[in-house]
Amino acid sequence: MKKFFAGALAAVMTVSLAACGSSSTTETTTAAAETSAEAAESTEAAASGDIKTVEEGKLTVATSPDFAPYEFYAIDKDGQPQLAGFDMDLAQYIADYLGLELEVIPMDFDGTIMELSQGNVDLGMAGYSPSEDRKEVMDFSDIYISGGQSFVCRQDNKDKFATLEDTNKSDYTFGAQVGSIQAGLAKENSPEADILEMAKVTDIIADLLAGKMDGAYIETMVAESYAKSYPELCVALDVPFDAVGSVVGINKGNEALVKGVNEAIAACKESGEFDKYVVKANELASGDIIEGLVDDAATAETEAGAETEAESESAAQ
Numbered sequence: 173m174k175k176f177f178a179g180a181l182a183a184v185m186t187v188s189l190a191a192c193g194s195s196s197t198t199e200t201t202t203a204a205a206e207t208s209a210e211a212a213e214s215t216e217a218a219a220s221g222d223i224k225t226v227e228e229g230k231l232t233v234a235t236s237p238d239f240a241p242y243e244f245y246a247i248d249k250d251g252q253p254q255l256a257g258f259d260m261d262l263a264q265y266i267a268d269y270l271g272l273e274l275e276v277i278p279m280d281f282d283g284t285i286m287e288l289s290q291g292n293v294d295l296g297m298a299g300y301s302p303s304e305d306r307k308e309v310m311d312f313s314d315i316y317i318s319g320g321q322s323f324v325c326r327q328d329n330k331d332k333f334a335t336l337e338d339t340n341k342s343d344y345t346f347g348a349q350v351g352s353i354q355a356g357l358a359k360e361n362s363p364e365a366d367i368l369e370m371a372k373v374t375d376i377i378a379d380l381l382a383g384k385m386d387g388a389y390i391e392t393m394v395a396e397s398y399a400k401s402y403p404e405l406c407v408a409l410d411v412p413f414d415a416v417g418s419v420v421g422i423n424k425g426n427e428a429l430v431k432g433v434n435e436a437i438a439a440c441k442e443s444g445e446f447d448k449y450v451v452k453a454n455e456l457a458s459g460d461i462i463e464g465l466v467d468d469a470a471t472a473e474t475e476a477g478a479e480t481e482a483e484s485e486s487a488a489q
């Protein structure tokens with residue numbers, strides 16, 4: 173697997189995803205048929221105006237595409253980055269279910285929470301774990317995927333961290349994403365250590381691989397994805413956390429939208445579509461991807477890097 177760490181985005185990039193999920197397959201299932209009535213009701217509710225969105229007729233979703241397999245950029249056969257991940261497929265399913273056009277806005281993780289809290293977007297989909305702090309600024313959907321929290325380190329350091337108590341030393345530096353559940357867990361479990369909060373998980377991984385930090389607190393599925401991509405990394409410890417799973421963040425006080433999103437999630441899972449999204453996301457995450465925000469310059473850099481690698485391989489042959 174090859175991963176590209178994208179640079180910062182100068183301006184927020186708005187991406188409309190092509191239709192996918194149940195709208196793009198001819199396969200029907202008994203479970204999908206059983207939920208068709210609910211889908212019709214939700215679509216009718218959206219059309220009649222019962223479900224209010226920031227922009228009429230659109231479902232605006234903030235995401236942080238540095239969190240494979242939840243959300244990231246997969247490099248297509250033409251070398252172009254395309255938003256991917258099971259959160260993105262689920263976002264499309266929800267939009268289709270509600271009869272709305274999907275608009276996804278990539279940004280840094282803490283930006284997704286801020287934009288949602290200010291009512292600038294309808295949903296935030298960035299692998300959110302529910303917490304009391306977040307509940308103050310957003311409503312939660314039902315949990316749509318189970319998960320956990322982990323402590324990650326390099327393989328050559330794993331013997332130092334047999335338990336979480338071993339992480340609580342002042343001469344250690346650990347990474348965690350800004351505004352994340354993991355940042356709180358790092359401070360709770362390793363209060364004596366230096367906790368370095370960074371905007372992107374990709375930056376944390378890069379510093380960890382470079383030996384600039386001793387470990388990091390990362391969501392388990394994401395940690396396992398990185399460990400698969402980089403054998404130098406080790407998912408060393410499970411980190412206890414009461415809320416095990418991820419939710420969609422919803423514009424606070426929009427009860428009709430909460431109801432519609434929960435119905436869509438239930439329909440997606442009952443039909444078996446969500447399981448397919450998870451499988452597809454993990455397959456894509458094991459290929460050429462970009463994690464982080466991208467712009468034209470980053471895309472050009474990726475293409476140039478791919479061409480250089482291809483030339484080197486050709487010369488070696």
